[in-house]
Amino acid sequence: MKKHHLNTLISAEDVQNRIAELAKEINHDYHYNHSKDLVVVGLLRGSFMFMADLVRQLDLPVEVDFLTASSYGTGTESSRDVKILKDLDGDICGKDVLIVEDIIDTGFTLSKVSEILKLREPRSVKICTLLDKPSRREVEVDVEWVGFTIPDEFVVGYGIDYAQHYRNLDYIAKVIIEE
């Protein structure tokens, strides 16, 4: 890890207030669409904290499942290959799937994961991300719910790491590298 310090980007209070708003919209959407079997899928490891706070505010029956995806650089960004390292434990055929993600950057992870899950014939697949960096996007991803749109800064906290540190912070911070 390079010498660095953190600057708060989104406070813990703002994170929680936004999650309450997202949960309200998500509850409304799945009630409106008469959802009977909702599976909330968290992408590990980054989404664990967001997932825990979000599902507590959902007011319809939900299953919770997790998936670990990993991307391997093959020289250029555009040929990045995303693999499933740990698959879901349960079946999603005929169910509504809500993918919960911490951050979307290039979009490779979510476009590949949603493509793979759609092959399993779920009733629907929707995406909720806490953070979105649209300026970094390389592949298009349909995202239903975005917590915060952020500039192209390296962020940590609330599940998101720098060399596996800072996932436990209850707020989002920018990493400032000290030269």
Ligand SMILES: O=P(O)(O)OC[C@H]1O[C@H](OP(=O)(O)OP(=O)(O)O)[C@H](O)[C@@H]1O
């Ligand atoms: O839009 P993309 O460019 O594909 O990047 C976004 C992905 O990168 C991060 O995961 P990371 O590989 O750091 O794993 P982690 O969740 O275990 O921290 C993040 O959690 C997303 O899954």
Ligand SMILES: Nc1nc2[nH]cnc2c(=O)[nH]1
């Ligand atoms: N830790 C971390 N991982 C990322 N992956 C994509 N963007 C980011 C970021 O800002 N921080």
